[in-house]
Amino acid sequence: MDETLIEAVKQWNIDASLPLQVGDFTLIFSFEPDGKGEETIFAYKNEKKGWTVRALYNDGSGDFSVRVDIGMLEFSLIEFITDDFDAFRSMTEERLPAIIESHYVHAEKDFNVIMKQKGVPDGDWESLLPAKYAGFRRTVDPTCAVRIINGSYMVAAYYDGVTQSGLAVMYNFLRDDFFAERRVHNFPNLVHDFDSTSVDELRGALRERLCPVLDEIRDKAERKAL
Known part of the structure; x- marks a missing residue:
């Protein structure tokens, strides 16, 4: 400059x-x-x-x-x-x-018609998505999903800023599907446990796999830090 x-x-x-x-x-x-x-x-x-x-x-x-x-x-x-x-x-x-x-700030105001028709923000998510787990803090949930890039919303996220590790679940409204990415010390890769095409499928995957996947991320982040 x-x-x-x-x-x-x-x-x-x-x-x-x-x-x-x-x-x-x-x-x-x-x-x-x-x-x-x-x-x-x-x-x-x-x-x-x-x-x-x-x-x-x-x-x-x-x-x-x-x-x-x-x-x-x-x-x-x-x-x-x-x-x-x-x-x-x-x-x-x-x-x-x-x-x-x-x-x-008020991300719910930015939902497009497809997101609303899909029913992503509807229903009880609070009981399914703990506010904190294994040192990760929930920063996004479907009621306040954040529009990101490439036709996607981040609909759920857990993050630990100290290790730069966590999990994000996205909905792509162009493909009409859900997918997820994990980060371990800021290194990203896809995780397929949450791949789904409906909100009900996503709820089931989160119910079964959210805590185990976060446990795996925590374990990898701790071992990589040694």
């Missing part, structure tokens, strides 16, 4: 241009350019869940972007990618707080 751009970013009155709080997300202004890869301009952080939404500048590509980290997955919001600082500033001021509100 050249000196002119650094000065332009420093002159951006972020705490006056963006809300200091969006739901449980708190604005953190943390611009300290070092010319080494990605520079964080500011971030919204949800301390309770460990989620972040970061505004970034990439020294290599010269692009600005917004990157979302929800523990079990990290991805960019492609609509914010630009090499024009003025355009990026305008987009983030006008659109980012509303996106955080609808996508990650």
Whole structure:
């Protein structure tokens, strides 16, 4: 980032241009350019869940972007990618707080028709999905499923931020199926115990396999840490 751009970013009155709080997300202004890869301009952080939404500048590509980290997955919001600082500033001021509100604070407002017709958020999930298990904390359940990428919602997630390990169950509304991914020290791979095409099938798989799979992930995370 050249000196002119650094000065332009420093002159951006972020705490006056963006809300200091969006739901449980708190604005953190943390611009300290070092010319080494990605520079964080500011971030919204949800301390309770460990989620972040970061505004970034990439020294290599010269692009600005917004990157979302929800523990079990990290991805960019492609609509914010630009090499024009003025355009990026305008987009983030006008659109980012509303996106955080609808996508990650009140995610139920972001359900599409297919999700609703499928019945994913309906019924009693609380008794099926414990709030905590084996050191993992539930960060997502079907009543507040989070829209992610590639036509999918994350409908359930358990995560341990210390080991960067956990389990996420997704619903792809383009394929109309459920699938899952586990992470052990942030290394991902698919787990097929929860592959299903109906909500009833998914409930049955979670009832039978959720705790055993989380036990396996915990065991692998502990053995890998030794």
